[in-house]
Amino acid sequence: MKESKYLNDLIEALTILPGVGKKSAQRMAYILLRMSKDKTINLANKLSKIITDVSSCNICGIYLDNEDAILQKNSDKHLCIGAGRDESKICVTESPADIYIIENSTDYNGDYFSLTGNLSPLDGRGPSEIGIIRLEERLKKNNISELILATSTTVEGEATAHYIQQLASKHNIKVSRIAFGIPLNGELGYLDSDTISHAFNERKEL
Amino acid sequence: MKESKYLNDLIEALTILPGVGKKSAQRMAYILLRMSKDKTINLANKLSKIITDVSSCNICGIYLDNEDAILQKNSDKHLCIGAGRDESKICVTESPADIYIIENSTDYNGDYFSLTGNLSPLDGRGPSEIGIIRLEERLKKNNISELILATSTTVEGEATAHYIQQLASKHNIKVSRIAFGIPLNGELGYLDSDTISHAFNERKEL
Incomplete structure (x- = not known):
């Protein structure tokens, strides 16, 4: 046939x-x-467009159209976040997508930094590959009061969080980690035992 | 943001x-x-390519590269099927994709015809829109001995099968319908009652 x-x-x-x-x-x-x-031609064009016309913000790492990325490069201010935000706080995520998730779900009013993945030496991803060197430069230059670590709870995510924590303590910066435990509206019967055991051990006195 | x-x-x-x-x-x-x-550029290119370089066989309706479709137009033989096939049998499907599914799952040795969907007057799809006029021309012209209807069991699929059956009887052509019933290796407990009731009513004496 x-x-x-x-x-x-x-x-x-x-x-x-x-x-x-x-x-x-x-x-x-x-x-x-x-x-x-x-519709198909439109999809093909949009695919080509992200290759030619999208790059990253050199400060926080979110995806920007080229013209915005150039504006950012020539600016002292961080243009991705609006005016009136607390630039002394930085929330560190493992991907640009996570920044939008946090931005849309919380009332967090600080700045962001996206790594390009988590540390994974076996896959050849060390501190410089995932952008930690760039993060350290930012810690040195700006007056940072708090670093909020929002990497995931995988082995790599935890290792990355630990590495950044060590780095921040060198610069005397307060570090916090987002809370892990039972999801709100979650039922215990449907959760994995790791989550339940963690939530139990990390119980808070009322 | x-x-x-x-x-x-x-x-x-x-x-x-x-x-x-x-x-x-x-x-x-x-x-x-x-x-x-x-990889992204490749995907964009391949999407554009099917718009510019793919058309349909004017006999059976499967998708062909333009050069093959032109070869077919200038040929008396049906080039999509190989030599040595029984061209007096035609299997009618509701989409080109179904032709490949039947070709790959059966040892059927006849010819094919793909409609472009099923009859659905309310959606403006009458006999000429779905290609039945082209099918009738083929029934008139060639020496057809059997028409095998492989449209689905939806209301539209059944209506289409019924319409084609009427058409074929005018031309004194034998018509058959693929068998519906319990799927092989299927468990009764997991099947819908329509299928079970149909299979029960259509039981065969052994």
């Missing part, structure tokens, strides 16, 4: 998306072919 | 993919940004 090479190429290419295997990619490709051409 | 417009554009564009909502699209976009640029 004949097949379309270009269609198979697309199916192959779609599998780079997270959670998309061969079957889902096939389904996506067939649906794209039946969809209006404009 | 500043955001990247181009990144948000991509997130919006990704939601045209089936099963991809806002959250999954965000996850995809962030992962694409951290991935090697080549």
Whole structure:
């Protein structure tokens, strides 16, 4: 049976998306072919656009359009956060996406810093690869009062938090870690034993 | 908090993919940004390519690269299926994807015809919209001995099968429908009552 090479190429290419295997990619490709051409062309253009026109803020690491990133480079102020924020506090996350999650869920009024992942020496990710050197420069230069560590509870996330804590103590900066425990509205029966055991050991007196 | 417009554009564009909502699209976009640029550019190119370089076979309706579709247009033979196949049998499916599924799962040795969906007058899809007129031309022209209906068991799929059956009987062509019932290796406890009731009523004497 004949097949379309270009269609198979697309199916192959779609599998780079997270959670998309061969079957889902096939389904996506067939649906794209039946969809209006404009939508597919639009998707192709937007994909190219993030490669050419998106870069990172050189201060906090969130993704910015090139023009904003250049403005930021030529500015003394941190433009990503609005005026009137407490720049003496820095919340450290393991990815730019986490910054938006914290920004949208809390009333935190400080500044941010995104690492590019967690420490993982076996994978060749040391302090300089994940941006800790840049963080240290920021600690030296600015007048920082508190560092809030929001990396995850994986082994790598904890190691990263520990490393940054050591670093901050050298500079006499207060360090805090976001709280881990039972999620609000969570039921004990549905939680893993690690979380329950942690919550139990870290109980607070009322 | 500043955001990247181009990144948000991509997130919006990704939601045209089936099963991809806002959250999954965000996850995809962030992962694409951290991935090697080549892979994203490749995906963008492959998407453009299916718009410009893929069309349909004018006989069976499967997707073909343009050069193959042109070859097919200038040929009397049906090039999609290999030589030595029984061209007097036609299996009718509701989409090109279903042709490959049947081809890969069965030892069927006949020809195919893909409709572009099922009849659904309320959505403006009548016999000419879904390709039944083209099917009828093929029934008139070629010497067809059997039509195998492989549309689904939805109301629209059944209506389409019924319509084609009427059409074929006008041309004195034998029509068969693929069998519906309990899936092989399926457990009764996990099946819907419609399937079980159908399988029970259509029981075969041994």
